[in-house]
Amino acid sequence: MATQIVMDTSGDTRHAFDAGDQVALKAAEDRFRELTGLGFTAATRQPDGSSKLARKFDATAQETLFFPRLVGG
Amino acid sequence: MEELLAQAREYLQAVLQRQGERLVPLVEFRLETGPYCDSPRAVATFADGRDWRWALPLGPFYNLDRRGADYFCRECERIFWRLYEEHQIEERLRPLRERVQRLAQTSTDCAVIVQAARELDLIEEQMRRRYHEAPMLVVDHGAFDEAAFSLLPGGVTFVEAPGRFYSTDWAAQAPRTTVELLQPPGGLDVIPGDYIREFRAWLDADLLGAMYGGQRAGAETKAMTLLNEWLTPAQRDQYRHDRSFEVIGSASGKRYRIRHGEAMNVDELDGKGRAVQGWCFAPEGYLAAGDVMLAQKIALETDERAALKKANPFIVDPWGGRYPGGVSFVASAEL
Numbered sequence: 001m002a003t004q005i006v007m008d009t010s011g012d013t014r015h016a017f018d019a020g021d022q023v024a025l026k027a028a029e030d031r032f033r034e035l036t037g038l039g040f041t042a043a044t045r046q047p048d049g050s051s052k053l054a055r056k057f058d059a060t061a062q063e064t065l066f067f068p069r070l071v072g073g
Numbered sequence: 074m075e076e077l078l079a080q081a082r083e084y085l086q087a088v089l090q091r092q093g094e095r096l097v098p099l100v101e102f103r104l105e106t107g108p109y110c111d112s113p114r115a116v117a118t119f120a121d122g123r124d125w126r127w128a129l130p131l132g133p134f135y136n137l138d139r140r141g142a143d144y145f146c147r148e149c150e151r152i153f154w155r156l157y158e159e160h161q162i163e164e165r166l167r168p169l170r171e172r173v174q175r176l177a178q179t180s181t182d183c184a185v186i187v188q189a190a191r192e193l194d195l196i197e198e199q200m201r202r203r204y205h206e207a208p209m210l211v212v213d214h215g216a217f218d219e220a221a222f223s224l225l226p227g228g229v230t231f232v233e234a235p236g237r238f239y240s241t242d243w244a245a246q247a248p249r250t251t252v253e254l255l256q257p258p259g260g261l262d263v264i265p266g267d268y269i270r271e272f273r274a275w276l277d278a279d280l281l282g283a284m285y286g287g288q289r290a291g292a293e294t295k296a297m298t299l300l301n302e303w304l305t306p307a308q309r310d311q312y313r314h315d316r317s318f319e320v321i322g323s324a325s326g327k328r329y330r331i332r333h334g335e336a337m338n339v340d341e342l343d344g345k346g347r348a349v350q351g352w353c354f355a356p357e358g359y360l361a362a363g364d365v366m367l368a369q370k371i372a373l374e375t376d377e378r379a380a381l382k383k384a385n386p387f388i389v390d391p392w393g394g395r396y397p398g399g400v401s402f403v404a405s406a407e408l
Contacts (some may be wrong), residue, residue, distance in 0.1 A: 007356065007364045011295025039357075043371045049305035053375045065303070067368040068356040072385040 004028060006035065007067045019059055032057040032064070039069035162197075169193055296363030303367055320370050322377035329373055335365045339373075340389055354384035 004015040015031060017024035032054075036042055042054040044061045054064055101118040118124050173189045180186055301309060308318035316333040319342070328342040335355060340348035356368040372380035 005299065007296075007299075007360055007368065009292060009358060009360065011292040011361055011364065012299055041368075041372070043375060045303060049303075049308075051303065051371045051374055053371075065299075065367075065371070067364065067371070068358050068360070070354050070368065070372055070380060070383045071357050072354050072383045 002028070002061065003063050004031060005063065005065045006040070007065070025059060029057045029059075035066045040066040041069070042066050166193075166197055169196065292361040293363065296361035296365075296367075298363070300363040300367045303370070308370075318370075320373045322373050323375055324377040327377075331366050331369050331373075333362060333366065335360070335362050337387055338366070339369055339384070348389040351387035351389045352381060352384040353387055354380060 001016045002019045004017070006013045006015070015028070017028045019025055019028075032042060043051045043065050044054050044058060045063050045065070046052055051065075054061065058064070099117060100120050102116070116124055170193065173186075173193050176189050177186050300312075304312060304318060308320070311318040312333075317330050320329050320331060321327070322329060328346075329352070330340045330342055330348065332338045332340065337351060337353045339352040339354070341350040341352060343349045354369065354372070355365045360368075369380075
C-alpha cells in the first residue's frame with residue numbers, strides 16, 4: 001500500500017491507497033494536485049534516507065509527504 | 074484555548090484584587106499575532122487602558138511543548154509582578170504629585186511651579202526608564218525559584234536586597250549588582266509567598282494539565298514519529314544526542330543545524346560547526362515541532378535557495394542568544 005502523508009495540526013493525516021487500483025490511484029493523483037495547488041510541497045523518501053521533491057505525481061512512490069507552504073518567521 | 078485563557082484571566086484578576094483595590098483591574102486577557110516569527114503574544118488589558126504584551130517565542134501557542142508552556146506560565150506570573158511594580162511607582166509618585174499641585178495652588182511664582190513640575194517629570198522618567206530598561210520582579214524572600222526563570226531569554230541575574238525587595242536584571246548586564254528599587258509603602262512591601270505557591274500550583278494542575286491532556290499532546294507525538302521515520306540514521310543519532318540534527322543545503326553545500334523547535338531554530342554553521350547565522354522559516358499553520366523540523370529539513374536538502382528566500386535571518390551570538398537581524402555576531406567578530 002502506498003501512502004500520502006499530509007501534515008496538519010493533528011500531526012499528520014495519512015491516506016493509504018492501492019497503487020494497483022485505478023480508482024484509488026486517480027483519487028491519490030487528484031489529492032496530489034489539489035494539495036500542491038494549495039501551496040503544499042510534496043516530497044518522497046529515497047532508499048538512502050534522503051528526500052526528493054515531487055513536482056509531479058509519482059504512481060510508484062511508496063510514501064509521499066506534503067507540508068504546507070513555507071513562510072518566513 | 075478559550076477555556077485556558079479564561080482560566081488565566083480569572084486567576085490574574087483574582088490575584089490582583091487580593092493585592093488591594095488600588096491595583097488596576099484586569100479587563101481582558103487574550104492572544105494576538107505577534108510581529109516577529111509569527112509567534113503569538115499574550116495581552117493583558119487593564120482598566121486604565123494600558124496593555125501589557127509578551128511574546129511566546131518558542132512558537133505558536135497551540136504547539137507549545139512542556140518547556141514552552143512553562144515559559145508562558147512564568148510570563149503570566151511575571152506580568153503580575155510588573156503590575157505590582159507599576160503600583161509601587163504610582164504609590165511613590167502620588168505624594169510628589171500632590172506636593173506639586175499644592176505648590177501650584179499656593180505659589181504665585183510661575184518659575185518655581187514650572188521647575189517643580191519639571192522635576193516631577195524627571196523623577197517619573199527616571200523611574201520608568203530604569204523600570205523598562207531592566208525588567209524587574211518583586212518577590213518575597215525564600216519564595217522565588219530561580220530555575221523557573223532560567224527559561225527567559227538571556228537568563229536572569231538575581232540581585233539581592235535581603236529583607237526588602239528582590240529584583241532581577243538581565244544577565245547581559247552587570248552580574249549581581251544591587252539595584253536600588255522603590256521604597257515599599259507600608260503594608261505592600263512583600264508579596265506573600267502563599268500567592269506565588271498557589272499560582273504555581275494552579276499553573277501546574279490546571280493550565281499545563283489541560284494543555285497536555287488533549288489533542289496537542291497527540292500531535293506532538295505523531296509529528297515526532299514522522300520526523301523520526303524521515304531522518305537519516307546519522308540525523309536520528311544526532312537528534313537523540315542533543316535534540317538537533319544537521320542537514321546539507323542542496324545548492325550551497327553549507328551545513329545547517331536544525332534544533333528542536335518551531336521558530337528561530339535553524340542555524341547556519343561555519344567550517345568549525347559554529348552557528349554564524351540563524352534562519353527563521355516554517356510551514357504555514359500551527360504545526361507541531363516535529364512537523365516543522367521535518368519541513369525545514371526537506372526544504373533545505375531539496376530546495377535550499379527557495380527556503381532561504383522565504384526565511385528571515387537572525388543573529389546568533391556565542392552565548393546562545395538569538396536576535397532579529399541579518400548579521401552574525403561570530404562572523405562580525407572575525408572580520
